[in-house]
Amino acid sequence: MTALRGVGPERAALLARLGVRTVADLVAHRPRRHEDRRHLRSIGQLVIGESAMTSGRVVAAGVKRWRHGTRSVFELVLEDGTGRLHCRWWNLPQMEGQFAVGEELVVYGKVRSHKPTAIDHPETEVVDGGEDRSIHVGRLVPVYPLTEGVSQRWLRGLIWRALAAVEPELTEPWPNLTGRLPLSHAQALRWLHFPEQESDAEAARQRLALEEFVALQEILQRRRQALETKARALPCGGDNRLMRPFLARLGFKLTDAQTAVLRQIRADLSGPHPMRRLLQGDVGSGKTVVAACAALMAVESGFAVAFMVPTEVLAGQQWARLRAWFEPLGVSVELHTGSRQIRGNTGEHAAEGTVGCFAAGPPAAAHTGGLTSGSERNPTLYVGTHALLEPGFAPARLGLVIIDEQHKFGVSQREELVRKGRYPHVLVVTATPIPRTLGLTLYGDLDVSVMDAVPAGRGRLRTFVRTADRLPQVWEYVRAQLRLGRQAFVVYPRVEEAEPASGVKAVLAEFERLRSVLTPYAVGLLHGRMSAEEKDRVMAEFAGQRVAVLVTTSVVEVGVDVPNASVMVIESAESFGLAQLHQLRGRVARSPHPASCILIATAKTADAKRRLAVLEGTADGFQIAEADLQLRGPGELLGQAQSGIPTFRFGDLARDLALIQQARELARLLV
16 A cells, blocks of 8 residues: 555555555445535525535634633634635534634535524535645545545545556456446446446446456355366165155145155255255245155165254254154164253263153153164264264264254354265255345355245234233233133343343343233243253243243244244344244244234334334245345344355345346356
């Protein structure tokens, strides 16, 4: 940076605070907005109550003090030949040193009065004369993110000079794509900063965003190409010797969507390249059964399976469910979490406690007998959390990796588990519908399957938004459902109150109150700070209907399956994202009984009302995911660090689907 005129070590350090360390960073420093300075109003044209931009020369400036110096106003007076404008900053006497009589200023703000004409706390910029005056007035002018010690005018002039210096040397990143791109790279950078029309800045952003998306898609496609070139697929298509009895014992028929996805998966597992597939299914669409069938295909072929889930609660539930399904077939199912390791049929526990009571089916204690006749030739299915990533977990002949709720893990963690084997197949399963832009960005190297049909026999789920003053009626409705023999979840966003005045309720503070409100029904407590044994005990009691109401946090967001629960109340619902609320309400309506989700909203902002109205109006998880992306953005929606979302200067994942699809096609030409 110090190679540019006007940038010494001190200013280079200031620019570094803005992430600007090279000339390339500088010319890519994106403006926050553009001000239209083509038509400045004269001071005489200013109208009370309207915001406007004007300019003039400083003819007077000074500080007035009163109340023994405890109050002050700094005031300067501008003149342009049509009138005078008083600019005032209250209780900011230090502003006095920032302006001098004779300087020309551009100011922007709302006119407060005409006696005298005045603007309080306006935005200001000093405009000197000279050859670069046309950079700052008479045009669409860029306004940049700044740091202390860097002014708009200085940074704008620096970028103008930098563009002039580097423009002759700018080349296209992919020369063979030049004819397919709407603008040149050099023109895009020029319009990004100094557009001629309002539309030019957006055209420039789209061109530079397309470059970012092409670069990412090229990496994803080369990664997939390298995998298919180097790796020979393990033969995991299976022979149906376990699948037939498994499907016969299920007690229900697979949906057409489940059957179609299983055909895709079997083709992948039998194909020449390792499977890399993303299975998206809305809440209650039967993804676990499909994942179980995929696991059986690998086991039938003589390969072990690793099934990684994000929480111990979900690991315990999946372990119990899969154990009830698989052990009658002679398949050993082991549990590996941070607090315990439980061996399959042997009943050997590395830590005390039973998780198996979560699921429909016999508890773990009932499965501690010997292996069935076929078990010695059937490899093991391992279910676990991040513990599967530990060096001590090294399964023999790992053929398939199943990852549930991938966005809860880092992208690198998927690769870390895959490296436990020799190019095993990978099935990524998510019950969180993924907006198409995120799917193409995060999972661009995966084939995608979607299941949008719900198995038959599920009751209708209705969602209601209610204000806090309706809680007495809500609790009476819950009691009526409990009298019918149903069960209920009550969900809170926090374990403890961070700020009592915030109005956001917490599970520990509300638990005792609800025990009183819902007497004589048994109320259980579940949250993430409890030990694994405590969680297991509470979930077992709830699944066994010894607890009627489970007061909990979002720890039950995915995977928890208690069919008798038909009511969910979510307090401080505006504290959750839409996709998360959709996941939570998916814990009910898992039986033929009608189900209800009641969202208690304490915030009265228009944004909160709009978000909750989306949830009340549709049960389609994919529509909800798109709305959530628009309202919250990708980083907050999935968690920037965990999800592996790249950082884009120009790309906008909430609105650039067409650009991402175009980038995917362009990247194919490169690869």
